[in-house]
Structure formats: C-alpha cells, structure tokens
Amino acid sequence: MSDLEKLRTFITSFTELVETKPEEKEIFEKGGQLLKQLVSADDWLPDEYAKPHPQYYQQFLLHADPLERFSVVSFVWGPGQITPIHDHTVWGIIGMLRGSELSQGYTYTSDQQLIKSGDPVRLNPGSIEYLSPAEGDLHQVNNASDSDVSISIHIYGANIGAVKRSVYKEDGARKLFISGYTNTALPNVWDRSKELNY
Helix, strand or coil: CCHHHHHHHHHHHHHHHHHCCCCHHHHHHHHHHHHHHHCCCCCCCCHHHCCCCCCCCEEEEEEECCCCCCEEEEEEECCCCECCEECCCCCEEEEEEECCEEEEEEEECCCCCEEECCCCEEECCCCEEEECHHHCCCEEEEECCCCCCEEEEEEECCCHHHCCEEEECCCCCEEEECCCCCCCCCCCCCCCHHHCCC
16 A cells, blocks of 8 residues: 555545534544554655654644545654644544654633643554543643654644634633644645556
8 A cells, every 4th residue: 555545545534434424422433543543554654744843843734625624734743842732622633653742731720720631641653632622622742752753643623724723821821823834735645646557
C-alpha cells in the first residue's frame, strides 16, 4: 500500500462515517478506531507535512472535507515545544504517530481562575485522545521530548484552521484567534500515478 493510499483510505472511511450524521459518541467510537488504524504504522505521512520548525509547532492541513464537517491535520512538534492553554469548540480525536506528547487539561474554579485538571495524559505512538466541548476541551500540549520531533494526527469536527477559538491565561483571561495552517498546498491524496505498473 502506497503512502497516500493509507491516508486516502482513512479519508474515504471517515467521510462515509460523517455521511451517516452520527452523534459524538459514535464519532469517537468508530472514528477513533479508524484513526488508531491510520497511526498504527509510521510509514505514510509525506515528508513535507512532517517538518518541524525550530521555534514553534507546525499545523499542516492534510484534508478538509468540502462541507467542512471534518478536517485532518498533522501537528509537528520540535523538541520541547508547547502550546498555550487553548480550546477547540468542536469535537476532536488525536492519534499519536511519532514521538510523545503530554496533554494537560484545565478547568475553571468558582472564581473563574484556570487550574490544572488531573495529571497530564501522555500520548505515545498508537495512543488516541478525545476532545469534547461538552466535557471541557481546555488543554495545553507539549512535546514530551527535549531532543526529538513528535507528530500527532488530529481530526476535528470542522475546518479547524478557520474556527474562531481562544487561548487562555491561568487568570482566566482569554484571547480569540483563528489558527490557519502552516501549509498553503495540500497533499494530492487522489493522485494514483505512482501506483501504475508499466
């Protein structure tokens, strides 16, 4: 199976899933299994969507559903890189492809301060994590390694690069942002030219 065929198969299967208009629970159950299968082998992500930046993490769009029902993104983390505390406002599924990440949840206190919620969740290759606005989707993520690159594959219930979201400080102050994407060109998932036999 070629590199792009694995991603193409995933996109096709996830599109078939969202066509049934499932509830979030079913998206997590069935979509989580699809993503787990995709990240079970680290041999399909094109190099140009796996490049770290020396100063900040990169968010590469791999696929955006034409109706913006979901998007597929690779997050590439250089050594020690970390996000601000942030939300998503839509459901998300994260699959760890390479390296390790730490995801620290946050919650509000009665006086609207932000505090850490439980211990950080460590994601290793093949691990899956779920994000739901209904259950609180505030977290901060960092590369667990100070020397190696980490890559995770994220599926969101919207075109996440165009969604109005927020970053937060621990005093509860928030700032709206729209993340956009690092890349301006998408991988041609539907190109089968390399699969031709002459």
